[in-house]
Amino acid sequence: MKLRTALLGAAAALAFAPAAFAERGADGNVNVLYWQAPSILNPYLSSGTKDVETASLILEGLAGFNEKGEVFARLAQDIPTVANGGITEDLTQITWKLKPGLLWSDGTPVTSADAKFTWEYCTHPEGGCAQAARYEGITAIETPDELTIVIKFSGPKPNPYQAFVGGTSPILQAAQFANCLGAAASTCTDQNFKPIGTGPFVVTEFKVNDTVTLAANPNYRDPAKPAFATMTVKGGGDAAAAARAVLETGEFDYAWNTQINPEQQTQMSAGGKGVLLNGFGTLVERIEMNMTNPDPALPEGERSTPKHPHPFLTDINVRKALSMAIDRQILVDIGYGAAGRPTCNLVPAPEMFASPNTDCLKQDMEGAKALLEQSGWVDSDGDGIREKDGMKLKILYQTSTNPVRQDFQAVIKDWWTELGVEVELKNIDASVFFGGDAGSPDTFQKFYSDVEMYANNFDGTDPEPYLGQYLCDKIPGPDNQWQGENINRFCDPAYDALWLELSKTSDMAKRAEIAIRLNEMLTKDSYVVVPLVDRGRLSAASNTLGGVVLNTWDTELWNAQDWFRVK
Amino acid sequence: MTDTNTDLRPPETLRSAVWAQFRKHKGAMFGLVVLGLLVVFSVLGPLVWQPEKLSVAEALRSKNLPPSFAHPMGTDHLGRDQMQRMMLAGRVSLAVGFVAMVIAVVLGTLIGVLAGYFRRLDGALMRLTDMFLALPLIPLLLVMVMLFRDRVAGYIGPEMGAFLLIVSAIGITSWMQAARIVRGEVLALKEREYVLASRSIGATPKRVILRHILPNVISPVMVAATLCVAEAIITESVLSFLGLGFPPDFPTWGRLLFEGLDYMESYPARVIFPGLAISLTVLSVNYIGDGLRDALDPRIRGR
Numbered sequence: 042m043k044l045r046t047a048l049l050g051a052a053a054a055l056a057f058a059p060a061a062f063a064e065r066g067a068d069g070n071v072n073v074l075y076w077q078a079p080s081i082l083n084p085y086l087s088s089g090t091k092d093v094e095t096a097s098l099i100l101e102g103l104a105g106f107n108e109k110g111e112v113f114a115r116l117a118q119d120i121p122t123v124a125n126g127g128i129t130e131d132l133t134q135i136t137w138k139l140k141p142g143l144l145w146s147d148g149t150p151v152t153s154a155d156a157k158f159t160w161e162y163c164t165h166p167e168g169g170c171a172q173a174a175r176y177e178g179i180t181a182i183e184t185p186d187e188l189t190i191v192i193k194f195s196g197p198k199p200n201p202y203q204a205f206v207g208g209t210s211p212i213l214q215a216a217q218f219a220n221c222l223g224a225a226a227s228t229c230t231d232q233n234f235k236p237i238g239t240g241p242f243v244v245t246e247f248k249v250n251d252t253v254t255l256a257a258n259p260n261y262r263d264p265a266k267p268a269f270a271t272m273t274v275k276g277g278g279d280a281a282a283a284a285r286a287v288l289e290t291g292e293f294d295y296a297w298n299t300q301i302n303p304e305q306q307t308q309m310s311a312g313g314k315g316v317l318l319n320g321f322g323t324l325v326e327r328i329e330m331n332m333t334n335p336d337p338a339l340p341e342g343e344r345s346t347p348k349h350p351h352p353f354l355t356d357i358n359v360r361k362a363l364s365m366a367i368d369r370q371i372l373v374d375i376g377y378g379a380a381g382r383p384t385c386n387l388v389p390a391p392e393m394f395a396s397p398n399t400d401c402l403k404q405d406m407e408g409a410k411a412l413l414e415q416s417g418w419v420d421s422d423g424d425g426i427r428e429k430d431g432m433k434l435k436i437l438y439q440t441s442t443n444p445v446r447q448d449f450q451a452v453i454k455d456w457w458t459e460l461g462v463e464v465e466l467k468n469i470d471a472s473v474f475f476g477g478d479a480g481s482p483d484t485f486q487k488f489y490s491d492v493e494m495y496a497n498n499f500d501g502t503d504p505e506p507y508l509g510q511y512l513c514d515k516i517p518g519p520d521n522q523w524q525g526e527n528i529n530r531f532c533d534p535a536y537d538a539l540w541l542e543l544s545k546t547s548d549m550a551k552r553a554e555i556a557i558r559l560n561e562m563l564t565k566d567s568y569v570v571v572p573l574v575d576r577g578r579l580s581a582a583s584n585t586l587g588g589v590v591l592n593t594w595d596t597e598l599w600n601a602q603d604w605f606r607v608k
Numbered sequence: 609m610t611d612t613n614t615d616l617r618p619p620e621t622l623r624s625a626v627w628a629q630f631r632k633h634k635g636a637m638f639g640l641v642v643l644g645l646l647v648v649f650s651v652l653g654p655l656v657w658q659p660e661k662l663s664v665a666e667a668l669r670s671k672n673l674p675p676s677f678a679h680p681m682g683t684d685h686l687g688r689d690q691m692q693r694m695m696l697a698g699r700v701s702l703a704v705g706f707v708a709m710v711i712a713v714v715l716g717t718l719i720g721v722l723a724g725y726f727r728r729l730d731g732a733l734m735r736l737t738d739m740f741l742a743l744p745l746i747p748l749l750l751v752m753v754m755l756f757r758d759r760v761a762g763y764i765g766p767e768m769g770a771f772l773l774i775v776s777a778i779g780i781t782s783w784m785q786a787a788r789i790v791r792g793e794v795l796a797l798k799e800r801e802y803v804l805a806s807r808s809i810g811a812t813p814k815r816v817i818l819r820h821i822l823p824n825v826i827s828p829v830m831v832a833a834t835l836c837v838a839e840a841i842i843t844e845s846v847l848s849f850l851g852l853g854f855p856p857d858f859p860t861w862g863r864l865l866f867e868g869l870d871y872m873e874s875y876p877a878r879v880i881f882p883g884l885a886i887s888l889t890v891l892s893v894n895y896i897g898d899g900l901r902d903a904l905d906p907r908i909r910g911r
Contacts, residue, residue, distance in 0.1 A: 302870060304672070304685070304871065304874060308874065337758045337759070337762055338762075368664070368665065371664060371665060371668060374668070375668070375685070375686065444867065444870060447856045447867075448685070448686060450856055450857065451686060451856070451857055452664050452686060454857060455663070455664050456664060459663070465766055465855065466855045466856045466857045467766075467855055467856075468855075468856045473750075481754065482754065482758070483754065489758075
């Protein structure tokens, strides 16, 4: 009934619309499923993906990230760079220009004062802004005229596309939120539930933790968009139910985050009503090699510290052979299906930062065996385990408790046993493993095993801080309460020097070149980090929904204005 | 008055009397047979049933097969033969269940009898029991495993180490029910005339306990013990699920059940077999306990 009303409404709107508006609202209603239901539509008061992404239909920033991780203009005329003078040479100031004639959904003009207000709103000392990190380092925002926004930083900022870029830092309307500064922020229910924005849709009704009903924004800057007159964002259920609703029953047009196992992926895709979309970000499942000795016989406080180098994993041939014995495609098929792909890189994306390194993709068991033979690791006593100088290749392999990881362990153990390495498996409850408790021996930072497996990624599009985790001074140990990020205890002065160069470089092409080099130093040059699977995002879209492009760098609904109904 | 010559049957030994009574209990006989079969399946099975060892890639081609002649219980999502895994898992699960049960029953009976018989020990031992009852099992196990796993594994290997830890952990956290029941029984029994008579002719506490008290508390202990087996198998599953139990490549029935859960809809055999094995074990142990209680109770025996 509701759908029919909406369709009638849309048809009526269409009939009376002037010619220039012919396309907007032509395609009726679109149903979107966020199985974690949105609870607020102000991204500054929630860090939940579901809230941020739903809000991005309504609120926009000056720019956004596209599916390649590149910055593109939304409300801004163009992207400021050093080359076009938008960013000063010393990297301490960035100047944005708004598109002229922009209107809020209530018909009032968008001005630079709104941006300045948003900064004040989020950095107010009494307000708990969830996205404060995006405004870090800003000392002042100046608004010389209605369209110009000048952001000043306290120091050089090689990556200034943080504030007002992406779904997590949109511009709020100053007039609407004027009374919601600081402690009052969370009490402004009307504002937080029905923000006025510049995005393709406006909220018509919001049932908290259930349904958001939206209609096309009459003042959206492109008169032909969005194609849909109304949108319903529904919550509830789980990933499998969400996938089923799009792929098998066709009740919904789009479902967010449908992480299901490969078996279910094939089954549900057979329903024929929709397709699974995958997008790859920077999340990489990897095996980390311990460069230090985790022997329990060593005194506490010296175990897994650089005081005692690892007896055999410090031999690069052993690490390389272990990597060569793994068939990454099989791992993807077992664990992730369409939501994963084999990788040899620690930084698999964005494209410009990804090394073309693909040597590891093909399993080479014979090569791995030969490599060990050559470097003196032979099975001399016939027990199936290689040894050298009386030292046996015996590995303790730990990871968190998770069905996919245990499958990986079982399969990798098979390969390594074939190689002539004895493997003992151990799994640890995820809350303990990732808990970071300095008192527990089972955290991934303590690394009381020879190798361990987990996944990690980096926030945003710039890998500098991520690569900085492998510096010599980031090694976890008793002196820093085991809080370092250099899990492998990798230490190479050449790496440190190159990273320092990266932190001083602002030219994008040069940065990419250095980042690729750093990535290779950790992976194919040294095999200290053995990447296995690049894990992507998996969402489902109906066959009748057109224009969907899955984006892992910004919100998944980043281009909802371009969605249309396939006829 | 009495005719001593007629119909005097040869004196029955206690053992044969108990066995005769036990055999009358149909459920108990069923339990004994099923449990026997499960033990044979797990202990001797792997010696007979040895499917060909395949490489990972080959095995994956035959993943998720339904039960067939080559794989009587099908294969799992990594192409491993499910029957072989069930057999290996059975060894661990049954061993954990029974050893933990023995520990719990021995401890529970000992503490129950001491507390019930010796008034001076009663207060202290019962407060200890209360304390153990108040201990939450999972956090306690977390601490135990964390503190001792590496050390124990260093002496006797990771599998035996995990076995010892789990069995003792379950054992020492499940004796309390038995202790309380036994104490209650002992308190009542020790005021009975035959116990008083025995004490009055100078029998030592040891003799009174062994001869008069213990045989009379057998039935509640049996019930507690059977429940304990089931509980131990299930606790082990929980621990394996949390990653605190056996290493992940070491199958147990509980782990197989948890692994199969994701595939329940498409391949019900994955959960049916381990689930059936656990249920059958628990059921048959319960029946055996029931039959044993009847057989050992002199008031029921012979009726």
